[in-house]
């Protein structure tokens with residue numbers, strides 16, 4: 163009865179070690195920074211929306227319940243990853259983004275006030291320097307998240323992005339805040355792991371050259387877009403885990419992003 167002997171020795175080992183739960187480094191409060199992905203999710207006006215088509219739903223002839231769906235979607239909608247190759251030929255694809263760019267300490271930079279009074283606000287280097295005056299220089303490997311407050315408009319497309327229209331003509335009507343070129347260059351110089359925000363795009367809605375995308379993604383720094391619940395994070399102290407679907411050759415991917423607040427935060 164080798165199996166039985168093994169079971170007994172596992173039980174003995176568990177007794178000797180005590181409960182594993184107490185040893186976990188992942189203790190604290192988990193906060194989901196992800197919008198639910200469904201037909202109401204906000205997508206870029208030119209992007210294919212999220213489709214979720216039932217293949218099966220209900221009782222089978224075998225007497226058990228079974229449900230399964232097919233999904234069809236742009237890579238760039240809902241809460242999602244921008245892989246470096248999205249704006250940089252030859253750069254990393256969604257499946258190639260290293261885990262140490264997706265998991266790390268989070269610096270949360272609040273730009274709610276300026277974004278609330280100007281939908282076309284572009285984050286300035288001073289926004290970052292003000293944060294650094296309180297917490298110290300942003301260290302390499304930090305995940306930087308900008309909090310504009312725009313996630314409160316989700317999924318109202320007009321309030322969130324400036325237009326509910328779709329198609330190429332709607333792009334000119336996009337109005338939401340995003341990164342300036344100087345901020346993108348500063349974060350590149352800081353060697354940050356990744357940059358995220360609670361709007362549809364790293365670049366502001368009126369951008370024509372997508373310079374923040376080009377600077378960051380060109381430096382293999384991925385983006386997290388349409389993030390939510392940033393109002394629940396401290397400026398410093400949370401850790402982020404952002405795991406996208408591992409799409410081979412993907413320019414982006416649906417993303418599940420969560421934060422861990424250590425106890426007492």
Ligand SMILES: [Zn+2]
Pocket residue numbers: 238239242243244387414
């Ligand atoms: Zn994107």
